[in-house]
Amino acid sequence: MKQFDSSALLSPRASTADEGAIIRMSQKTRDLRALGHDIVSLTIGEPDFDTPLNIRDAAKDALDNGFTHYSPVAGIPELREAIAQKLRTENGLNYQSANVVLANGTKQAISNAVLAIIGPGDEAVIPAPFWVSYEGSVKFAQGKAVIVPSDVSENYKPPVARIAAAITPATKLLFINSPSNPTGAVWTRAELEQIAELVRAHPKLMVLSDEIYEYILFDGEMVSFGSLPGMLERTITLNGFSKGFAMTGWRLGYAAAPLPVAQAMARMQSIISAGANQFVQRAALAALHGPRDGVESMRLAYSARRDLVLKGLRAIAGVQIAPIPATFYAFPDVSAFLGRKAGNHVIETTDQLCDWLLESHGVSLVPGTAFGAPHSIRLSFAASEADIKKALLRLEQGLLSLK
Ligand SMILES: Cc1ncc(COP(=O)(O)O)c(C=O)c1O
Structure with missing residues (x-):
């Protein structure tokens, strides 16, 4: 008897849903770390800060007061x-x-x-x-x-x-x-x-x-x-x-x-x-x-990191970067590095570039294809200054080694 194949039942809607490059890069990062590799990850778009205390306290009070x-x-x-x-x-x-x-x-x-x-x-x-x-x-x-x-x-x-x-x-x-x-x-x-x-x-x-x-x-x-x-x-x-x-x-x-x-x-x-x-x-x-001082101190921290990231990216010849007036993302255009060789292997796309940067230089970033912009890559600077500096150094070394 033929084995039941549940994949034949999947709706057209299910097949349009793609897990996406961010999830793929995060998983690859986890897999490499599990094998003992030292990876700096600037992939995830989420604050590295904890939720301010007054908000956490309000949730605890709500739980204790029956808002369940x-x-x-x-x-x-x-x-x-x-x-x-x-x-x-x-x-x-x-x-x-x-x-x-x-x-x-x-x-x-x-x-x-x-x-x-x-x-x-x-x-x-x-x-x-x-x-x-x-x-x-x-x-x-x-x-x-x-x-x-x-x-x-x-x-x-x-x-x-x-x-x-x-x-x-x-x-x-x-x-x-x-x-x-x-x-x-x-x-x-x-x-x-x-x-x-x-x-x-x-x-x-x-x-x-x-x-x-x-x-x-x-x-x-x-x-x-x-x-x-x-x-x-x-x-x-x-x-x-x-x-x-x-x-x-x-x-x-x-x-x-x-x-x-x-x-x-x-x-x-x-x-x-x-x-x-x-x-x-x-x-x-x-x-x-409640008070917004937590929100403001996070904003100031992102602002200082933004300056650090802009300075680091501007120092890499060939990288093009627009101003970053907001958020915790940088989106440099790296088209000058596409079509170049890493050893015998030509890097044609930002997907290949991000895979190679992760595997050979231990820095995890997201290819712009995920965002409809195939010539750029995304760095999230919702990360510590130490990690940002390490990631910028690895990115620079990787890009400048391409021939
Ligand atoms: C532009 C934009 N809109 C919406 C969201 C979704 O945020 P939420 O965590 O509230 O679902 C994100 C999260 O990355 C985002 O970047």
């Missing part, structure tokens, strides 16, 4: 109100609590938003370099991701005319991620105003504005897209607690949107997981209402 039950699907009313108030006062976004929907991480909030808007045949425009999950979530919703490239000479922000050229009658969503993962770029008010002009010219288009790095800003101004004239109704604002408050493992994010979209997102949330974790929502209230 299901939460309302869209989130606890106190937190939805606190988030609406934060968005009004800090971001100039005139949302009410009914516009806010909590999720188990911003990643899930993005999926809720995309599933609420995109179906088969619909298109979403994604400026590249982009955060990996955007393309994945659009494919997961069986839509088409239309990628608009940009390069280091443009500070990794495609000009608005290039974005406009990608819009078709099937386009329903435009992604904006400012500050950006993987580039650290920040869109200026003038640039966002040009995007708003474009949105006005396309009455069926909504913007998904991912603002999760807003608190890790060193230079310039944080502008929330929905705060521009007439844009609140045309925007889904995404944010979460992972990055600014160092709460990646807690899994809490949110979306704010016009009421019909917010209600649809809550329905997605209800089907996939029910309301977000109840005691984590209590801790998030403490994050929003």
Whole structure:
């Protein structure tokens, strides 16, 4: 009798879901370390700091006070109100609590938003370099991701005319991620105003504005897209607690949107997981209402590391690097090193380059192919200064040894 093959049952959706280069590089790093290799890893995009104490204490109190039950699907009313108030006062976004929907991480909030808007045949425009999950979530919703490239000479922000050229009658969503993962770029008010002009010219288009790095800003101004004239109704604002408050493992994010979209997102949330974790929502209230000195001291630490990374990368002849006004990522263009030889072996792509740097020089980075930008590589400087210095040295030695 023929053996049962469960792989034949997998849905088309399951086959579009790719584990991605970041997970692959992290696994390879773990495997090599297990074999005793000395590897410095700048792959993972998460704060290396612990969550501030007042937030941890609030979670412990919540557990001890019985907040261990299901939460309302869209989130606890106190937190939805606190988030609406934060968005009004800090971001100039005139949302009410009914516009806010909590999720188990911003990643899930993005999926809720995309599933609420995109179906088969619909298109979403994604400026590249982009955060990996955007393309994945659009494919997961069986839509088409239309990628608009940009390069280091443009500070990794495609000009608005290039974005406009990608819009078709099937386009329903435009992604904006400012500050950006993987580039650290920040869109200026003038640039966002040009995007708003474009949105006005396309009455069926909504913007998904991912603002999760807003608190890790060193230079310039944080502008929330929905705060521009007439844009609140045309925007889904995404944010979460992972990055600014160092709460990646807690899994809490949110979306704010016009009421019909917010209600649809809550329905997605209800089907996939029910309301977000109840005691984590209590801790998030403490994050929003409590002192922000922890957030500020992390920002200052990232800022000093940013200077270190920029100095190190600028010193490597052939590496091109744009300014990094925000986040904890650097995204140097290394195209000058592609097509060169390591021994007898030609390195053609940044995937091959990152594999070789890991195996031969003990430094783990992420190839830009993961972010729709094949000529660059991503370094996360959410790591100690000692590790950053070691990684820069290994990168320099590796790159300069290529012939
Ligand atoms: C741009 C961007 N948006 C969203 C997320 C998801 O964050 P969360 O941990 O809240 O799911 C990340 C995480 O890396 C990110 O870089």
